[in-house]
Amino acid sequence: MQPSPDLAVVRFGELGIKSGKVRGQMLDRLAENVRAILEDREIAGRVERRWSRILIWPAEGGDAEADNSAFSPDEAAQAAADTFGVVSTRPAISVAPEREPLERAAVALAEDHPEGATFAVRANRAGSAETHPFTSQEIEREVGAAVGEATGADVDLDDPDRTYRLDVREDEAFVSAVEYDGPGGLPVGTQGKTVLLFSGGLDSPVAGWELFKRGLEVVPVYLDLGAYGGADHLARATETARVVARSAPHVDARLRVVPAGDLVEDLVAETDSTRMLSLRRAMLRVAEGVADDVGAHSLATGESVGQKSSQTGPNLRTTDAAATRPVYRPLLTRDKPEIVEQARDIGTFVDATMNVGCERVAPDYPETNATIEQVEAAEPDDLLARAEALADERYVADEG
Numbered sequence: 046m047q048p049s050p051d052l053a054v055v056r057f058g059e060l061g062i063k064s065g066k067v068r069g070q071m072l073d074r075l076a077e078n079v080r081a082i083l084e085d086r087e088i089a090g091r092v093e094r095r096w097s098r099i100l101i102w103p104a105e106g107g108d109a110e111a112d113n114s115a116f117s118p119d120e121a122a123q124a125a126a127d128t129f130g131v132v133s134t135r136p137a138i139s140v141a142p143e144r145e146p147l148e149r150a151a152v153a154l155a156e157d158h159p160e161g162a163t164f165a166v167r168a169n170r171a172g173s174a175e176t177h178p179f180t181s182q183e184i185e186r187e188v189g190a191a192v193g194e195a196t197g198a199d200v201d202l203d204d205p206d207r208t209y210r211l212d213v214r215e216d217e218a219f220v221s222a223v224e225y226d227g228p229g230g231l232p233v234g235t236q237g238k239t240v241l242l243f244s245g246g247l248d249s250p251v252a253g254w255e256l257f258k259r260g261l262e263v264v265p266v267y268l269d270l271g272a273y274g275g276a277d278h279l280a281r282a283t284e285t286a287r288v289v290a291r292s293a294p295h296v297d298a299r300l301r302v303v304p305a306g307d308l309v310e311d312l313v314a315e316t317d318s319t320r321m322l323s324l325r326r327a328m329l330r331v332a333e334g335v336a337d338d339v340g341a342h343s344l345a346t347g348e349s350v351g352q353k354s355s356q357t358g359p360n361l362r363t364t365d366a367a368a369t370r371p372v373y374r375p376l377l378t379r380d381k382p383e384i385v386e387q388a389r390d391i392g393t394f395v396d397a398t399m400n401v402g403c404e405r406v407a408p409d410y411p412e413t414n415a416t417i418e419q420v421e422a423a424e425p426d427d428l429l430a431r432a433e434a435l436a437d438e439r440y441v442a443d444e445g
């Protein structure tokens with residue numbers, strides 16, 4: 046019988062260069078996160094954490110619940126590739142680390158080699174001359190000859206259409222032909238919590254994804270602007286928050302909603318050119334209140350320098366003066382077209398023509414260079430305290 050993929054091999058990047066103890070802890074976390082994503086997608090796989098790879102095998106026998114005939118290494122590899130911290134995944138065939146089984150496995154995978162596609166064989170060998178009677182180059186050449194004979198395809202070592210990979214360890218080997226790219230970064234949960242102001246437009250979902258990617262647990266907070274917001278606005282934020290959270294199902298990243306309609310109405314009545322800055326300051330203070338409760342060390346927004354009048358350098362400084370925690374802005378230096386492209390990639394792109402709440406609140410002539418004193422003088426004295434207290438009124442969005 047032809048061998049076929051029986052496991053998925055998961056490769057990680059940056060955490061692999063950490064020192065021993067940190068690497069061990071991060072790897073444990075990554076394995077847990079891969080487990081959570083498989084469970085969330087109802088894929089019954091057994092996750093084994095090794096020092097340089099994570100392996101996903103069919104669920105162990107004896108478990109009446111597990112139907113191993115339904116285990117698909119390809120599905121497991123695709124799901125695991127969504128895990129933050131993972132660089133790539135591959136459905137693979139496990140074989141003895143010997144010439145003949147390696148060749149047989151590669152030839153079996155070559156059965157669906159695309160017509161006219163070029164190929165390369167790449168071997169990665171951990172072991173010594175004593176454990177394997179071949180070097181990486183020798184085994185690449187030999188397996189390459191077998192695949193060439195079976196497919197009639199041409200070798201292209203510089204830019205192959207398909208790469209057959211031989212992962213050769215001391216007493217086992219994994220052979221694969223298909224690879225799924227992961228996001229890279231660090232495992233979620235290794236860098237503490239941040240509270241993200243989440244409007245659900247183009248920017249904040251991308252900011253959330255970037256923060257998750259660096260291992261932070263993101264708590265998204267949406268301010269319901271009352272008459273200036275709207276049910277469609279909230280529904281959009283709920284949906285985009287759900288999409289971002291799909292890649293980190295082990296943390297509670299459901300959208301928290303804070304009713305801020307009255308506060309905004311008062312701001313509109315009492316302020317003019319500095320209104321948006323006072324609104325941003327109030328938003329940060331709401332986030333501070335949530336951060337106190339959930340134990341977050343920082344706040345975050347989807348702002349980038351100069352994108353709007355409230356986002357000029359001087360205005361960001363004035364905004365930040367209302368916060369005690371650092372404010373992370375992962376999109377600070379990004380151009381809008383890049384953000385739009387990434388939103389499409391991660392599945393959070395939404396129709397940008399929707400009239401978002403903040404635009405309805407904005408004054409006709411917004412201040413672009415406001416000092417802290419100017420903004421404080423114009424805004425209601427109790428604004429920030431009121432905003433912070435609003436955090437207690439938050440509720441979890443209905444995910445319907």
Ligand SMILES: Nc1ncnc2c1ncn2[C@@H]1O[C@H](COP(=O)(O)OP(=O)(O)OP(=O)(O)O)[C@@H](O)[C@H]1O
Pocket residue numbers: 241242243244245246247248249250266267268269270328345346347348352353355401402403404
């Ligand atoms: N209703 C809201 N609730 C929570 N945070 C908000 C809200 N509106 C704006 N923000 C925060 O302020 C940032 C700037 O918002 P603004 O509306 O000025 O810009 P934007 O580029 O349209 O943002 P986005 O694309 O994220 O909606 C957002 O990225 C988000 O972090």
